[in-house]
Amino acid sequence: MEILKLAQLMLDGLGETMYMVLVSTSIAYVIGLPLGIVLCITDKEGIRPNRVLNAVLGFIVNMLRSVPFLILLVAIMPFTRKVVGTTIGSTATIVPLIVGSAPFIARMVESSVKEVDSGVIEAVQSMGTPDFKIITKVLIPEAKPSLIMGAAIAITTILGYSALAGFTGGGCLGAIAVNYGYYRYKTDVMLVTVLLLVIIVQIFQEVGMYITRKTDKRIK
Amino acid sequence: MIQLEHLNKTYTSERSEVEALSDISLTINDGEIFGIIGLSGAGKSTLVRCINFLERPTGGKVIFDGRDMASLSHKELLAARRQMSMIFQGFNLLSQRTVLRNVCFPMEIEKGRSRSEITAKAMDLLRTVGLEDKADSYPSQLSGGQQQRVAIARALATDPKVLLCDEATSALDPTTTQSILSLIKRINREMGVTVIVITHEMKVIEQICDRVAVLDHGLIAEQGNVRDVFIHPKTEISRNLILPQGEVTEFIPGERCLRLVFDGETLLEPVISTMTMECKCKVNILFANTKIIDSRTYGQMLIQMPEDELAQERIMAFLEDKNIDFREETADGNTETGSADA
Structure with a gap:
């Protein structure tokens, strides 16, 4: 394969991958962030303990998380078709990516928010802070460095999931690795895509850590 | 309120x-x-x-x-x-x-x-x-x-x-x-x-x-x-909180000990030195935890009195005269009742 053609292929793959990963991560956070906070505050040690709600949400999250992504991808195809009208291509992969990663993100958010010092929460409660303000002005800002770190992990995990989208015909890097490298035995193409994926993961992780260090006011 | x-x-x-x-x-x-x-x-x-x-x-x-x-x-x-x-x-x-x-x-x-x-x-x-x-x-x-x-x-x-x-x-x-x-x-x-x-x-x-x-x-x-x-x-x-155990040297049985309390009413002055000079006797300080705030003394002190009963009388009279609260403490931790308090 000509170098130019390969480069064009990779560039397209990179673009598709970024599109899929960033869109699905953003939407997954829109679902996962509130879900994680609700899981945290309804815990028996939380600010609004609610055993039933916590157990129900916890069960749904665990259930979705225990389904292997490839199975989920196939299993929710009817749902995907309803939402985006097709089951093939990058946009169609975004739906299972969201369904697969939102519960994971919810757990990450839950554990980050739980790290907030209970003494600090008690202190703001002693000032008569309403629960909603505790969430927006204390829990999220205090957990921010940990949340950002979690986002870096989430985004790299979703990147890993997105590679599987190759099986459903997304044009991402993962698909290129599968289609050219695996089906057509073009090892060189496969190696290049894998290398690209490694580089992307490194960048996301490093950027995440950098922002965490910059925002955290505890270590100075 | x-x-x-x-x-x-x-x-x-x-x-x-x-x-x-x-x-x-x-x-x-x-x-x-x-x-x-x-x-x-x-x-x-x-x-x-x-x-x-x-x-x-x-x-x-x-x-x-x-x-x-x-x-x-x-x-x-x-x-x-x-x-x-x-x-x-x-x-x-x-x-x-x-x-x-x-x-x-x-x-x-x-x-x-x-x-x-x-x-x-x-x-x-x-x-x-x-x-x-x-x-x-x-x-x-x-x-x-x-x-x-x-x-x-x-x-x-x-x-x-x-x-x-x-x-x-x-x-x-x-x-x-x-x-x-x-x-x-x-x-x-x-x-x-x-x-x-x-x-x-x-x-x-x-x-x-x-x-x-x-x-x-x-x-x-x-x-x-x-x-x-x-x-x-x-x-x-309360006694335990006031005289924490372990901080005080063990009481010697048979010896009379006094706990002096400084509650800020006492002005800064060398009470013990004056006492030993005026009463012409020696005392042993077993425990002391005093602080000077705004030139007033707060805290307490545990002293062991000499065996001479007359000297003991003199010490207590001196403390009363100086308006220093004191209390006799005994080995078993009970304060003896009837001691003269200032």
């Missing part, structure tokens, strides 16, 4: 019931500094959290400003809590906010206050606690004492009537403890804020409190003016 009536708090788990507080009745007057002392596990922290309803008592009443806390709606309860601020052993500042923004926090959650007004007031409060130059620092950049000052400034931001101090100086070194206690006292005097101090250290009580309640296993063992409780502790637990 704050009245606790037959307060109970029982923690129920599936297997057992733990009675953390039982039948606590106290009245805390406007403008006083009230101390609650007890060993760890006595229920002090639970008691203070029952006052602002961070913990709901399982029985009895908390009356604040003439209103039963239990009868308040959620909104009213939040408003009542703003009237009684709290400071903690662990300071509990928001770690991702600057010092200034920490002090702003309680005002930010009030409706209809402008940013500039809030900031101006927060700066004022930082000036009150002497930390205006640290406004833009983060809590992790401050020492423990400075963090507690920020916590105090933050607690004052809602113009509270009451300040609840939960072991506020227990994590601090003696010098810093001193400065925080003086600050609390100053706030009490200048702003008229009623203060409730929870501690396990008698020296905190003797330095700033007017009245004290001794808490033991969820019960009030005794309460009264600090001076009275200090000089005539009625219960074993």
